[in-house]
Amino acid sequence: MRLTNAEPTATPSGGAPIQEAADPPAARAKTPSARPSHWRPDIEGLRALAVGAVIAAHIGFPYAAGGFTGVDVFFVISGFLITSLLLREMDRTGRISIAGFYARRAVRLLPAAAIVLAATLAAAWMWLPRTRLPDIATDAAAAALNVVNIRLAREGTDYLNADAAPSPLQHFWSLAVEEQFYIVWPLLLLAVALLARRIWGGRFANAGHLRRRRTALVAIVLIAVGAGSLYLSATRSDPDPVWSYFGIHTRAWELAAGAGVAVAADRLRRLPAWAAAPLSWAGLGLVVASVLLIDERTTFPGTAAALPVAGTALVIAAGCAPHRFGATALLGIAPAQYVGKISYGLYLWHWPLIMIGPAILGLGEPRLRHYLLLMAAAFILAVVTFHLVENPIRTRRSLVQVPSRALAMGGGLITAALALSILASLQPMPVASNEEAAEITGNDSTVWELLDDSSDVDTVPVNLTPSIEDATLDTPALYEDGCQVDRDDPNVNEDCWYGDPDGEKTVVLFGDSHAAQWFPALNQVAEASGWRLLVMTKSNCSVPEVDTYDPVLEREYTECPEWKDGVFDLLEEVEPDVVVATALDEKEIIADDPAQAWTDGWVASVERLQDTGAEVYYLADSPDVGNNVPDCLGSNPQNASVCVGDLDESVIDPERREATIEAVADAGAEVVDPIPWLCDVEQGTCPVVVGNLLVYRDSNHLTARFVAELIPQLATAIPLEPAQSQ
Incomplete structure (x- = not known):
């Protein structure tokens, strides 16, 4: 990718990038x-x-x-x-x-x-x-x-x-x-x-x-x-x-x-x-x-x-x-x-x-x-x-x-x-209208109530939260705190404690960025229940015991298993009461039979987590709607429904997903499937705007603001015994 071409006139050896020659x-x-x-x-x-x-x-x-x-x-x-x-x-x-x-x-x-x-x-x-x-x-x-x-x-x-x-x-x-x-x-x-x-x-x-x-x-x-x-x-x-x-x-x-x-x-x-x-x-x-x-x-x-x-x-x-x-x-x-x-x-x-x-x-x-x-x-x-x-x-x-x-x-x-x-x-974003959507507060209206009608939303609401411009910035606080470990760092950050600092019980959030996205809800649940929350997340690092190829590092992701070994060692010392484990399903697995290796790897990791004495919750992966949602909405402010994901296409490798769910359940893990929280299973669609909330900050990561409104669902699926009942 070069910056020179050349022209016989004023170039030395066959056309230099700068048309200078030996002649004055x-x-x-x-x-x-x-x-x-x-x-x-x-x-x-x-x-x-x-x-x-x-x-x-x-x-x-x-x-x-x-x-x-x-x-x-x-x-x-x-x-x-x-x-x-x-x-x-x-x-x-x-x-x-x-x-x-x-x-x-x-x-x-x-x-x-x-x-x-x-x-x-x-x-x-x-x-x-x-x-x-x-x-x-x-x-x-x-x-x-x-x-x-x-x-x-x-x-x-x-x-x-x-x-x-x-x-x-x-x-x-x-x-x-x-x-x-x-x-x-x-x-x-x-x-x-x-x-x-x-x-x-x-x-x-x-x-x-x-x-x-x-x-x-x-x-x-x-x-x-x-x-x-x-x-x-x-x-x-x-x-x-x-x-x-x-x-x-x-x-x-x-x-x-x-x-x-x-x-x-x-x-x-x-x-x-x-x-x-x-x-x-x-x-x-x-x-x-x-x-x-x-x-x-x-x-x-x-x-x-x-x-x-x-x-x-x-x-x-x-x-x-x-x-x-x-x-x-x-x-x-x-x-x-x-x-x-x-x-x-x-x-x-x-x-x-x-x-x-x-x-x-x-x-x-x-x-x-x-x-x-x-x-x-x-x-x-x-x-x-x-x-x-x-x-x-x-x-x-x-x-x-x-x-x-x-x-x-x-x-x-x-x-x-x-x-x-x-x-x-400085060019402004296109605005479809001045219409405001029902504001989801968790009190007057909830995600659960509006989800079924959200696939037919045509106009991007003027009060969309986060806005299309700010969507990529709407990430969990743990990113700023350095608790989402970078790809090339194999070291465990042991200072990522949240929830109630005085809590007597510990819940661990373990996985990659698809685990980190659940932090806003799980942190509030832990804090309200009087539990400590330890966050162990690393970019693109799968929970299952498998070898993977990283497209950014352009090689085998060796830092991931090294980091996970460190996490398991730490958890043996911490002896958590509950571990919530989840990860993006779309990984490039290095194995002769990738699907079987993935399922077996999940079982192996669940068993290692159980060895720490923890009750393990397998939180299945969230959908990938197949397009960058903020970009799509920005291009279709008056036709937002074209950005809605098809449920069948948004679930990554459904057969492997079901096999993994069955295998980890047989291994003793509690399975939590978030699909009903995010998609209209009857219509077979996955909305991208619910009320005034933007669901995705890209094609597959949920916005922190939307996840914060899923506290009731998460608290029901992963009950943390309140401190006063201990």
Whole structure:
């Protein structure tokens, strides 16, 4: 996912991300259409391959699951081209113009990026649920400031966001990584140039000697940066996959690999043709292999990224030496050259169209043919953007020759993008009417009384609680208290005590976020009954003794069983009177017979809980209505009934559910089924608005406000003996 395309006019080796060449600005301005002598058609072809691989992976094209490695190809290309430019400037002038460097990047990258940001915000406002607009606006601001990768990493590790759709601006993360690298890299090279001049320079210094010493210093810096980043990539990608995927700390070595080829370019030019040609084919083979062999299950970047990185580096390195019959024979064909030239715009446009295009076309479940149509539109937009925006601006003399003007233009574009982001974030939610629904207080009206009539509600009430905008924030207090343990934390938090602190009896709430959602009701029941409540919940961690795969960590969820063992050890000390255990049924189980493993795992866990002396209540899972409810209501404020879930489809794996209920009941656990509290079992529907209450904060988590109104049902199903009767 790359931010450069290239154009023969003002680019070094085959189209750099910033249209800077070895020729001085004046010379470039005089002959804007002349192709430099160091033009690299193999690099342009690599760009085409990279952007094609990325797009193929994103649209689900067969055998292209590893196409996301095209981003790594772009990183290596960028490291090579930018470093080549900087080294040529050092050789020419003995220094680096930092202002000139950033001015060229501003001219090259920002105009097209600003147009895509503005268009995406407008499309999101028109076609996506209004509830998503504030987050997308924040993404746009982060993209404009080149920190969107950090935002995505933080959001990606937030379990409360697990149900959120990907941002249509998510692909800007790679641009952010590159810009963060180039905040530091030119400054390091400038420091090297000044240090070399001080040590080996002087009136009588030999220019060739100074250049060799300076190059050696650059190589040392590169090795240090690359080795440190590669180490972090190899060691942190497995335990911390989200931050490792989006972070500069695990990606810098890929840019450094390209920079290393640039440093060694003089020596690489001496490669014999008989060696260069097969090396280029070998490199291309590695890049293609990465697309075919790597998939979403691969720990990435990790050491797996070495496949596309090494392949790209080999192609570029081999291309430094003149040879025939190399990979350029394929990469240099005219279609590949043109796609490579517009690859920056193509990369920018493709992802918003994938994310918003189906809504524009009114497609509920788009198929590959629909995505191919959308990619044709992306290609057209990329062509138009290149010829009407990118190329005219980056060859404009007034900007190319005067860095201050280019920087001013860049600052103006960033400011405009930020202003649009703020404007988008302030857009109000659509209001269907001023009608108010019956307020559920637990006194005058109850959930139980209104549930059966709630599936036919058409209008979102103006007094909806929580509001659609605030739905995702309506979570149990234990999240703020740190008692919902994060995925990557295997440690037990022993300080999560609630209820009556002076209570003589103890009830435990045990499970994942679907256990945590019941906290508002169970806590009040415990407090009213004079019981202590110990909360033991962990994100996506199932109660049953099974091995599971975590989609966020992208690996086996080893922290879950480790955490559960700690919980069981703690409960043996606490000796609780009652344990309420529940978990989301939708888990990816690692077993030959997942359904049987799930049921057997529940029985094993129930027996371990019973060994602590506790009476065990198995609280069956709540429904998943299949759509993000706040988003759906925001898009259908006058037709809220379309968001109502079908009971048969909302229950996850009904056969396994029934088998588990029967098995845990046979093991001695009390079974509590919340489906009648949440769904109209006669109509076979699961309402999403009951009275003035919003039932779900996403597709499957209940709002804390709604759960608080289920105290009568929970108190009846799980009776806690009042303190005065003890």
